[in-house]
Amino acid sequence: MSSAESQLPWTAPFDARYPNMNQTKHCYKSYIDFHRCQKLRGEDYEPCQYFKKTYTSLCPNEWVSKWDTQRAEGTYPCKI
């Protein structure tokens, strides 16, 4: 991948599980899927990055930093 291509903006593509609706759930599930994926396949497993790109493009940064803090403190309300 050339450096020009990697700098192109990327947004989450259509996902049939979240059609024509508020994308909160799409963001939320992608965040959980990313961390479950990493836990299962290791941090170097490249396909997990798809979920990270998805939630990074959909979730407000404030939510992500809040959830990161909660995971660090062990208070994130969903099992990873």
Place this chain on the structure above:
Amino acid sequence: MSLHSNHPYHLVEKSPWPLIASVSALMMVAGLVKWFHDFKVSLFLFGVVSILLVSAQWWRDTVREAAFQGLHTLKVAQGMRWGMVLFIVSELLFFFSFFWAYFHSSLSPTSEIGAQWPPASINGFNPFQIPLLNTAILLASGVTVTWAHHAILENEHSQSVQGLLATVLLGGYFTFLQAFEYSESAFSIGDSVYGATFFVATGFHGLHVIIGSTFLCVNLWRLVQGHFSSAHHNGVEAAIWYWHFVDVVWLFLYVSIYWWGY
């Protein structure tokens, strides 16, 4: 007060009830705030008891003015009917606000509750058990109250008493089943926005069922006492309208909160 005045209006006499009712209502809401903040319920209970006593006596006076003093002319009665209609409309708006809160929270659930409705690990009531029975009970009570209404219009005294008695009993059965359902609940009013919207909406509906049943009970007593004729029966008619309103609100609660939200 002359019964032969040259106008149809009811010029009311001096009464202590408006002032005492106002003070009681103030004690009740101030007591509610105190209860929420200090966990002391005494002022609220004092306000409630005071409101109940004023209500009983104010309406006793109104019944006397209507049934025994003949002060409720057709013109006066028409004003009271409009008053009841506007009151019921304001009650509909009261419940509309709870439905607004419910749909606001349930149509786009936040991530804090798992981005789903009902929220993660909330087990709601099965809508096809007691809530469906309650729907059938209220629909049946709508039939019996209409039976009573038509019996009054047709001067069928015994049938109107039977119809109203059946309605009051069905209302009592509904309240009993709701109380039982609450006691069996797997969640409380403090369990997320689900518990909050559920218990505020169904709780206020339950309160209105109790008020409506009391309203019907008083009018059953007035019916037995012979206060009503086929041409003049505003009291019982207001109670019947109110009961229909309570019934309609339940149908919306059942369809939206119990059934769709399950």
